Amino acid sequence: MVDATPRMERDIPPAEVPELELYHPKSWWTTYVFSQDAKVIAIQYSGTAVAIGLVALVLSWLMRLQLGFPGTFSFITPEAYYQFITMHGMIMVIYLLTALFLGGFGNYLIPLMVGARDMVFPYVNMLSFWIYLLAVLVLAASFFAPGGPTGAGWTLYPPQAILGGTPGGQSWGIILMLVSLILFIIGFTMGGLNYAVTVIQGRTRGMTLMRMPLTVWGIFTATVMALLAFPALFVACVMMLFDRVLGTSFFMPALVEMGEQLSYGGGSPILFQHLFWFFGHPEVYIVALPAFGIVSDLISTHARKNIFGYRMMVWAIVIIGALSFIVWAHHMYVSGMHPWFGFFFATTTLIIAVPTAIKVYNWVLTLWRGDIHLTVPMLFALAFIVTFVNGGLTGLFLGNVVVDVPLSDTMFVVAHFHMVMGVAPIMVIFGAIYHWYPKITGRMLEDWMGKFHFWVTFVGAYAIFFPMHYVGLVGVPRRYPEMGEAAFMTAPVDNLNAFISVAALVVGFAQMVFLFNLVWSLRFGKEAGPNPWRATSLEWQTPTTPPPHGNWGDERPVVYRWAYDYSVPGAPEDFIPQNDPWPDKPATRAA
Amino acid sequence: MGETTLNGFGAKPARPSGIRGVAADWASDQRAFKSASWGKAMMWIFLLSDTFIFSCFLLAYMTARSSTTVPWPNASEVFALHMFGADIPLILIAIMTFVLISSSGTMAMAVNFAYRKNKGATVALLLATAALGATFVGMQAFEWTKLITEGVRPWGNPWGAPQFGATFFMITGFHGTHVSFGVLFLLIVARKVWRGEYDRGDRGFFTSRPGDYEHVETMGLYWHFVDLVWVFIFAFFYLW
Ligand code: HEM
Ligand SMILES: [Cu+2]
Numbered sequence: 001m002v003d004a005t006p007r008m009e010r011d012i013p014p015a016e017v018p019e020l021e022l023y024h025p026k027s028w029w030t031t032y033v034f035s036q037d038a039k040v041i042a043i044q045y046s047g048t049a050v051a052i053g054l055v056a057l058v059l060s061w062l063m064r065l066q067l068g069f070p071g072t073f074s075f076i077t078p079e080a081y082y083q084f085i086t087m088h089g090m091i092m093v094i095y096l097l098t099a100l101f102l103g104g105f106g107n108y109l110i111p112l113m114v115g116a117r118d119m120v121f122p123y124v125n126m127l128s129f130w131i132y133l134l135a136v137l138v139l140a141a142s143f144f145a146p147g148g149p150t151g152a153g154w155t156l157y158p159p160q161a162i163l164g165g166t167p168g169g170q171s172w173g174i175i176l177m178l179v180s181l182i183l184f185i186i187g188f189t190m191g192g193l194n195y196a197v198t199v200i201q202g203r204t205r206g207m208t209l210m211r212m213p214l215t216v217w218g219i220f221t222a223t224v225m226a227l228l229a230f231p232a233l234f235v236a237c238v239m240m241l242f243d244r245v246l247g248t249s250f251f252m253p254a255l256v257e258m259g260e261q262l263s264y265g266g267g268s269p270i271l272f273q274h275l276f277w278f279f280g281h282p283e284v285y286i287v288a289l290p291a292f293g294i295v296s297d298l299i300s301t302h303a304r305k306n307i308f309g310y311r312m313m314v315w316a317i318v319i320i321g322a323l324s325f326i327v328w329a330h331h332m333y334v335s336g337m338h339p340w341f342g343f344f345f346a347t348t349t350l351i352i353a354v355p356t357a358i359k360v361y362n363w364v365l366t367l368w369r370g371d372i373h374l375t376v377p378m379l380f381a382l383a384f385i386v387t388f389v390n391g392g393l394t395g396l397f398l399g400n401v402v403v404d405v406p407l408s409d410t411m412f413v414v415a416h417f418h419m420v421m422g423v424a425p426i427m428v429i430f431g432a433i434y435h436w437y438p439k440i441t442g443r444m445l446e447d448w449m450g451k452f453h454f455w456v457t458f459v460g461a462y463a464i465f466f467p468m469h470y471v472g473l474v475g476v477p478r479r480y481p482e483m484g485e486a487a488f489m490t491a492p493v494d495n496l497n498a499f500i501s502v503a504a505l506v507v508g509f510a511q512m513v514f515l516f517n518l519v520w521s522l523r524f525g526k527e528a529g530p531n532p533w534r535a536t537s538l539e540w541q542t543p544t545t546p547p548p549h550g551n552w553g554d555e556r557p558v559v560y561r562w563a564y565d566y567s568v569p570g571a572p573e574d575f576i577p578q579n580d581p582w583p584d585k586p587a588t589r590a591a
Numbered sequence: 592m593g594e595t596t597l598n599g600f601g602a603k604p605a606r607p608s609g610i611r612g613v614a615a616d617w618a619s620d621q622r623a624f625k626s627a628s629w630g631k632a633m634m635w636i637f638l639l640s641d642t643f644i645f646s647c648f649l650l651a652y653m654t655a656r657s658s659t660t661v662p663w664p665n666a667s668e669v670f671a672l673h674m675f676g677a678d679i680p681l682i683l684i685a686i687m688t689f690v691l692i693s694s695s696g697t698m699a700m701a702v703n704f705a706y707r708k709n710k711g712a713t714v715a716l717l718l719a720t721a722a723l724g725a726t727f728v729g730m731q732a733f734e735w736t737k738l739i740t741e742g743v744r745p746w747g748n749p750w751g752a753p754q755f756g757a758t759f760f761m762i763t764g765f766h767g768t769h770v771s772f773g774v775l776f777l778l779i780v781a782r783k784v785w786r787g788e789y790d791r792g793d794r795g796f797f798t799s800r801p802g803d804y805e806h807v808e809t810m811g812l813y814w815h816f817v818d819l820v821w822v823f824i825f826a827f828f829y830l831w
Contacts, residue, residue: 016621017629023799036799120629123799189640197633201622208620227636231643239651239761247746248757250651263746266661266754271654275647559620 012206012558022118022550036122037549038107041129043440045103048129052136053096059088061508068501070482079167081481082151087143089154090177093283094184095136097425101290102188102226103132105432106195106219108440112539113216115204115557115579117550119194128194131187138180147171153479155276158251158269162244165257174244178237185230185237195223204538206559210314211578213537213563214307217314218293221321222286228325229282236275243267273335277328284421285324289317291428292359295381297563298431299363301535302378303370304574306564308362316355316362323352333401334408342401349399353392360389371567371574375533376450380431383458384424391420394469409479412472415465423461430457430514437518438532442545443525449517453510460507467496534575537563541577629800634809638816645820648762649827655754656831664750666829669738684829687730688821691770694723695818698811705807710784713807717781720814724774731767735760759828766824769817773810780810 025031035041063084066076076084107125111118119125142149151167152160152174164170168177199212199220212220239250243264251272252264300307307313329337329345337345363385372378394416398404407413430453437445471493476483483490490497531540543553557579565576576582606612606625617623624632656663667680674682701716738759745760747753783789783802792801 013620016625020800023794121633121797121800123797189637193633193637193640196636197629201624201627201629201632203621206620208618209623210618211620224636227640228643231640232647234644235647235651242745242757242761246757248761249746249753250655250757266655266659266752268654268658271651275651278647 012560015205015556017202019117019556023122025549034126036118036126038111038119038122038125039440039547039549041125042104042107044129045099045107045132048133048136049096049099049104052091052140053100055140056088056091056096057508057511059084059091061505063088064501064504066481068498076481078481079151080148082153082479083149083167083173085479086151086153086156086177087139087149091139092422093154093287094181095139097287097421097429098188098226098283099132100429101287101425102195102219102223103129103191105215105290105294106223107191108436109215109539110195110198110219111202112542112547112551113213113537113563114199114202115207115538115552115559116198116202117552117556120197120202121194124190125194128187128189128191131183131190135180135183135187138176138183142168142173142176142180145172145176147173150174150177152177155280156240156272157276158240158243158267158272159253159255159264162240162252163255163257175241178241178244181237182234182241185234188226188230192223192227196220196227204556204559207578210311211559211562214293214296214310214313214317215290215537216293217317218289218291218296221317222289225282225289225321225324226286229279229286231279232275233279236272236279239275240272270332270335273332274328277331278325280331281328282321282324284417285320287421287425289321291384291425292317294432295384295428296363296366297535297537298377298381298428298435299366300564300566301435301533302375302381303367303372304566305366305370306566308365308368309358310562310564312358313362316358319355320352323348323355327352330399330404333404346399346401350396353396353399356392360385360392375434376445376447376454377431377435377533379451379454379458380427380434383454384427384431387419387427387461388424391416391418391424395420407472409477410472411468411476411478414478415468415472418465418468423465427458430454433518435533436539437521438528438545439539439542440546441522441525442528443521444528444532445517445521445525449513449520453514453517456510456513457507460503460510463503464500464507467500471496471500534573536565536575536577538578541579628805630809631805631812634812638812641816645765645823648758648765649823652754652758652762652827655752655758659752659754662751664748664752664755666831669743669750670734670829681829683730683734684825687727687734688825690723690730691727691818691821694720694727695815697723698814702808702811705784705789705804708790708804710787714781714785717777717784717807721774721777721781724770724777724814728767728770728774731763731770735763762824762828766817766820769820773814773817776810777814780806 023036025035025037030036032040035044062073062076063081065073066081107119110116145168147168147170149168150156150161150173152169156174156177160166160169162169162174166174168174199216203212239248242248243250243252247263249264249267251269252262252267253269254265255262296307296313327345327349329341330349333342333345394412398407398413398416434445434450437443471490472478474489474493476490476493528545530542530545533540538557538559539547541557542548542551559578560581561576561578563578565571565578567574568576571582607615616625619625627635668678670684671678671680672682673679697716697719701713701720704712704716738756742749743756743759745757748756783793784804784807789802789804789806792803794800795802795806
């Protein structure tokens with residue numbers, strides 16, 4: 001029971017930070033384009049992320065076409081295939097998921113959910129988006145650069161990443177990729193500082209940290225992690241850029257290429273791997289923690305029950321965030337490592353399973369005997385739990401050194417990480433869009449299209465990635481456009497591969513229904529009203545829908561309770577908004 | 592730093608002290624750091640993030656240095672200057688370090704005078720800090736030039752491991768960039784103090800929030816940080 005005792009306004013400390021006047025846009029340009037309103041910035045971030053995400057989706061079709069029907073498509077050369085996987089992986093992880101969860105949902109939801117008028121420094125927040133856009137453009141430019149985009153794999157491992165044998169290695173591809181990542185990190189830092197400070201220092205009266213919705217906890221923790229993890233990637237990118245452009249040898253050992261000794265020597269490729277994964281593993285949780293937070297709120301709202309074990313959920317998020325900084329070398333078991341280190345990293349990896357399992361139990365216990373409404377957001381939330389458990393279990397396999405060594409670099413790994421960090425967070429993103437679209441636009445998304453979208457996506461995702469585990473166990477390696485002379489090995493899985501590819505195309509086209517729904521409902525969706533899901537958190541209590549610039553009208557809300565007062569016995573309705581002093585009447589608000 | 596703010600952002604009195612106070616602050620509404628304004632909190636978090644960047648750079652340098660199979664150039668010879676008929680090891684770098692540390696002193700005094708709203712002294716001290724910072728960058732440019740004329744390049748040098756030049760230029764360059772940006776912002780802050788923008792609470796360009804004298808302190812946080820980082824670079828690069 002987290003303080004459900006309501007208090008009267010006079011018991012709540014007075015405002016510590018005076019109202020600061022917001023910047024008032026004077027023209028169409030400053031209202032909709034160079035806007036400093038976090039909600040507009042959120043939509044700009046999301047739109048850009050989805051747009052570049054569609055590119056990654058199309059690339060995944062091309063890859064699947066090649067894998068399902070090798071040799072049929074002459075334009076998919078092995079080089080092109082490498083370029084596709086690299087761009088697909090990098091876009092999905094960084095430019096879609098990270099940007100959408102933090103830049104998109106973070107910007108929209110944090111100020112509203114903590115009762116702030118905007119982010120603390122709106123101008124810096126705006127710059128964050130424009131630099132992100134620049135990063136995306138630089139990335140997209142590499143498709144048109146001579147030599148095409150880099151084909152180094154999304155991990156960009158040197159030395160191959162900057163050698164002539166890899167597509168883009170000795171042309172523009174890798175340079176543009178590194179520059180784009182550096183820009184992304186700079187842009188993200190500007191936004192991330194804002195999200196973190198808004199949560200720590202910008203909450204409204206009565207909003208204690210332990211009353212924040214779990215969505216805010218998830219996004220906040222992920223932001224702090226990103227601020228500490230991206231530096232490693234930044235440094236790695238700078239050093240690799242110098243290796244490529246200036247001829248330094250940070251990561252480059254002495255090499256012979258085509259019988260010629262290169263001028264590199266003495267660098268350490270393993271150093272890059274450490275830097276990359278010191279970023280890369282936390283990155284997994286940077287996209288997972290916001291998903292954890294959001295899904296908790298979806299489940300609680302749509303099952304009309306308080307979240308089970310709120311405090312435990314908060315601490316689990318924080319502990320997962322902290323632990324994920326000491327597990328990175330589980331991605332390097334096959335790179336060569338002292339056995340004691342392998343032991344250490346395997347142990348820490350398995351320990352993370354504990355807080356993660358706590359979260360899963362708590363979601364299930366929240367559902368237990370709840371009044372479950374199978375709305376579209378709820379369907380996606382349930383799909384998330386199933387998929388996440390699935391991916392988490394294969395993670396336990398791969399976390400053990402002896403099991404990982406034979407499975408590493410097979411399709412089993414591809415199946416694992418798609419389950420856990422591809423499909424699962426995407427499910428939450430869809431659920432969250434169906435959930436908050438009414439607040440953003442004032443209209444509901446069309447229900448039947450939503451259900452269709454859900455079932456095709458959910459069943460389809462399993463059709464794609466479930467058989468892929470088996471394909472990997474049989475021994476099909478990752479990052480191979482086709483099996484060549486080893487094709488006999490894949491004979492039993494050829495049909496499966498074709499099946500997976502067809503499923504991937506179907507799932508892809510179902511997303512077009514979703515996009516259509518987004519546009520169609522903008523005009524023709526049902527009027528939503530201010531609070532269609534009858535939810536408790538502050539964003540549903542704004543004076544107008546969609547919320548105006550500054551969010552709250554004349555006065556910021558005062559918070560009396562946590563965000564999970566659903567089905568409270570004796571309450572007039574089955575939910576009590578956070579800013580409702582029940583059982584006191586709002587009228588008792590004495591000055 | 593207790594009551595440091597001027598515009599109503601300050602801490603409210605009568606909070607429990609010590610560890611209980613910390614717990615009470617984190618359990619409270621609105622703000623977890625009761626005496627820190629938004630700008631100051633943001634600077635602290637940024638510096639934490641930046642610490643990770645410099646740590647990664649320095650760790651990369653240590654890895655390169657401890658795993659190289661060829662000799663590492665001898666710092667006290669490479670960084671010696673020929674003065675008064677003798678090779679004096681590390682003399683330039685000693686002066687640079689002294690200059691930068693002194694600039695932290697003038698910065699601290701500037702913060703003090705800013706809170707007393709002594710405009711003249713604040714401006715003078717800020718400009719002194721900026722001048723010392725610029726001197727540091729100038730001497731660094733001299734050092735780079737000297738090394739380059741002696742044949743040190745990012746990809747090689749006459750005395751040993753090529754990673755010497757690579758890490759040297761990268762790390763001191765990154766730090767020097769920090770100092771240069773610091774000088775630029777010191778000048779901007781000095782100008783704002785001089786024109787009385789903090790007395791009137793004019794909107795800052797970068798933040799679009801009303802400014803006040805606390806900006807001097809926030810600027811100071813950055814400056815001391817850059818200074819502290821230099822101590823580590825100095826220790827690991829020149830003394831090791
Ligand atoms: C429409 C759904 C998707 C399909 C059909 C798909 C398909 C694929 C395929 C075929 C590969 C290459 C496997 C190989 O040959 O090694 C791949 C790699 C990858 N995918 Fe996806 N993917 C999808 C969604 C996602 C999402 C949502 C993410 C976000 C995390 C993601 C992240 C990655 C990453 C990181 C790689 C590794 C790239 C590399 O090896 O460098 N994918 N995907
Ligand atoms: Cu990992």
